[in-house]
Amino acid sequence: MKQDYTFLIGGEAGQGLQTIGAVLAKALARQGLHIFAYQDYHSRVRGGHNFYQVRAASFPVGSHLDEVTMLVALDEETIKIHGHRVGEGGVVLYDSEEMPSQEGLANSLPVPLKELGKTYGGQGVMGNSAAAGAVWQLLGGEPAALDETLRDTFSGKGDKVAEANVKAARGGMEYAKKHFQSTCPCRLERLLSPPRMLLTGNDAVALGALAAGCQFIGAYPMSPASSVFTTMGRQVGRLPLVFEQAEDEISAIHMALGAAFAGVRSMVATSGGGFALMVEGLSLAGCSETPLVLFLGQRPGPATGLATRTEQGDLLFALHAGHGEFPRAVLAPGNAGEAFWLTVKAFNLAEKYQVPVFVLSDQYLADAAYTVEPFGLDRVLVDRGEILAEKEFGPGYRRHRLTESGISPRAFPGRGEGTVATSGNEHDEEGYPTEKADLRRKMTEKRLGKARFLAAAIAPPSFYGPQNPQKVLLTWGSGLGACREAAEHLNAGGEKVGVVHMTELWPFPAADVELALAGAEEVIAVEMNATGQLGRLLRQETGIKPKAAILKYDGRAMNGAYVVKELARGGVNPW
């Protein structure tokens, strides 16, 4: 049986809707379903309309749907805003203590959440678990399975709290069983699947960085990047790494450079505004050939923009940031799985070619949770590039020795009898400032020459869809889920639509992209920005001009339905 259900839990910040959403997502993942879950929240701690949307399906999913199968309303606002999204036969479950009766709504179930929480769990707040229980009952889920997820979720708060939540959930189940008169369109069918993690894009980046042996992360808090360093920071002491919260992003990147220069794998995590402050440090990394991984979680700008929302507006910024000319790599994962592996790759590229490497994400990918099978850790390789052994590192060492490849073997201060010198001034081979014209030219060529080798390490774009597609949706990063969904929908209707998804954007794999687009009658760039940045880049690097673009820049992520709708309209031309 095909299962594809969307649960939307809405309410004010602070009402615990995250808890309900997260518990349901996890419980459903453990039933073998594929999950895509994301939160839509305001930049405030209390109040405001927020919602958590969980899509559970019997097939892999990578974006959200507009149609809701079950709406859980913790306040009346939720019904006002999302009521119309409830599909044929969909159910509305609402907190009857928070709003007047919604009798007019078909298939609605009023639930006195606080009362249930108090009666069964001993506390009004346990009403959240009662809500999860009620949903579970309507789905026809195995009660013990929800119990187990609740126990795991609340284990950190002690057995008592965990058991109280289990009881509250059971109370919710009882209540729903007794009071819900009609039938729910979703019947949960357990699937025999391998165990899967429920992981956000940021969790995956953190895991990737840890697995790759990152030992230093410097950051200043900024949505949507912060959970990367908090997740990594929790491992300090268990794994050999250190996190320091800097006084600003200027400091964060320079700390990371100091750590990298001293000899460890090092990274920063930030969003656009913070990255703007880091730009001078990026240039220093380029000049001093210090390896660095930059996690850039995009959110809408300019300036502070929309702090908790999403956009892909900083591709060209990441590509061009920094004064002077130096090579870099830009990687942009499309989902949590890719986020893990590209983060691992970022560290290898950074160290091997001694360049800054970006992992470009955005709020949608950063905060969305995906089901992913545990990563095969034996496939994680650490390639630190050329490093002198301690014995070879003696007096006379030249940090920026001119070599055929442009890559000079590294050595680390205090890790041998020699000394290492480097500089943000143009320097000689030893690493000391020079103004000699000839050396300047050679050093520039040495640095830029590395880009050739870097380019060879860049993977071609991924292609999804039928052979010889008539239309190609060209997208990057988190655009993957929406484009694939759209293409599948259109192809089911007899069209021939392919998706070319770029995860490794710089050095731009021009030949591979040309090949991937060859034969397509129409290329449509699909991006979460207003200016069609990938489209521009494509034209700059290949001369290919997309026929049109499908763009979105209202801070809310696009999905398959949006792409289908805009494609039918012919898209726009931002160029």
Next chain:
Amino acid sequence: MVEADRFHTARPKTWCPGCGNHQILEVLKETLARLDYHPHQVLLVSGIGQAAKTSQYIRTNTFNVLHGRTLPVATGAKLVNPRLKVLALGGDGDGYAEGGNHIIHAARRNVEVTYMIHNNQIYGLTKGQLSPTTDLGSPTTSYHTPSSTRPLNPLRFLLGIGASFVARGFAGSREQLGDILEKALKHRGFACIDILQPCVVFNRVNTSKWYRERVYDVNEEGHSPDDLAGAFRLAGEWGERIGTGIFYAEERETLNDALLGRDAPPLVERKPEPRDVAPLMKEYL
């Protein structure tokens, strides 16, 4: 002199004859040698400016960074390799203007870094512009009129932000500067030395003679480095008399102690290899 030669480099100096930086450089080499450091054990993080050129004229490990960014780089390096003797140095513009925020937080963290601010009260490299420490009424090339902005009092600033070691030296008092530097290098924590450094070209007010006529040793006059209130009072002097010496010193937990534990093995000594995140992955199942 004990083997200051081990820090020798042949690079020709580009400072003006008579510049205070020459003396500071010699004191630095001598003191490191006296404490029996070897070049490979020392990391000197320098900024941008005349003062910052010091790192080109002494053999140590060095990262010559951007204007104002010495302390974050030094902090990152020290965190991952506490075995390195880490120093940061630069001018008053580098430190108190471009890098001002970093000083506050290096002090808060008490990162074990010796920080030398060569304070010539003017921008040397860029030819005579106003510095945060330029005296009221001094001419600068930034404005057509003498400086009308009140200068920063570096010592009161450093004491105020809670730096665990605060001293002032004078490039012309080499022996005393060596003593101060020795104590700073031995200090477990963030040790700041504001060094009065004559600039013979752009600062015609605070000349070598001007400083020499005013400086005295606060410790010789009985000031004890554990007397914070006394330090604040003495730091207020800037006129007939200018105090030098160690104004304040206290032992407290360092950044490395706090984040990694005292005597934790340096992170750089851990084998670079894939780390086992399997237990962490389990938490997401």
